[in-house]
Amino acid sequence: MRHRKHNHLLGVKTAHRISLIANLSCSLIDNGRIKTTLAKARALRPSIEKAITLAKKAHASDDAAKKVHFRRQAIARLRSKTAVKKLFDELVEQFAGRNGGYTRIYKLAIPRLGDAADMAIIEFVEEIQKKKPKKKRAPKKTKTKPSAKEEESSTVENSPENSEQAVESAVVEEDTTPTTVEPSEEASTIDLPKSKDKDEDQVVEEKKTAEKNPE
Numbered sequence: 001m002r003h004r005k006h007n008h009l010l011g012v013k014t015a016h017r018i019s020l021i022a023n024l025s026c027s028l029i030d031n032g033r034i035k036t037t038l039a040k041a042r043a044l045r046p047s048i049e050k051a052i053t054l055a056k057k058a059h060a061s062d063d064a065a066k067k068v069h070f071r072r073q074a075i076a077r078l079r080s081k082t083a084v085k086k087l088f089d090e091l092v093e094q095f096a097g098r099n100g101g102y103t104r105i106y107k108l109a110i111p112r113l114g115d116a117a118d119m120a121i122i123e124f125v126e127e128i129q130k131k132k133p134k135k136k137r138a139p140k141k142t143k144t145k146p147s148a149k150e151e152e153s154s155t156v157e158n159s160p161e162n163s164e165q166a167v168e169s170a171v172v173e174e175d176t177t178p179t180t181v182e183p184s185e186e187a188s189t190i191d192l193p194k195s196k197d198k199d200e201d202q203v204v205e206e207k208k209t210a211e212k213n214p215e
Helices: 014-031 038-060 064-078 081-089 091-095 148-157 160-176 185-212
Strands: 033-037 103-107 119-124
Touching: 014 033, 014 038, 014 064, 014 081, 014 119, 033 038, 038 064, 038 081, 038 091, 038 103, 038 119, 064 081, 081 091
Parallel strands: none
Antiparallel strands: 033 119, 103 119
16 A cells, blocks of 8 residues: 655656756756745755755765765756855755745635646745845945144134234224325316316317418
């Protein structure tokens, strides 16, 4: 009797099923989360968790030969050296303190269009937090406190003795400024008849010269 011997056949032959699970495992390692059918997600979970267990064994052992052996077993299972390298060198650290249960499956409410297959999301339980580049902010203008010397100079300038000296210097400057006398209206009115007399004398002289020297 085959009690408790359930296999995820997925409706395909053995070679197809092994390749399918290997490709899904590589996609999960590269992206950290994938969306697939619920049946494929359930078939993928035991396979990827066994590969993570191999990576943890290699990470815990100090023997170089065992590390190579576990890595080769994972390559035979996943069929991708780049995915195995990422799993053994980068992702294994986040599973070091966890005993099983490395993946999580979310069942989606909306089925797939066409065949109405149940969809699900499978992801790693603990994700590696990627460091985002920090944006450079403009430096804020900070008000600098005046030093002791500057405070002393400001107090000396604001003292009453200096204020009195400044007032006296301003008064002296006002006294020394040259005064300009503007011509008054009376002087302008007095000059007007003189200018008219001069014009009349010129006209008379011109007439006399014309009479003396007729053409």
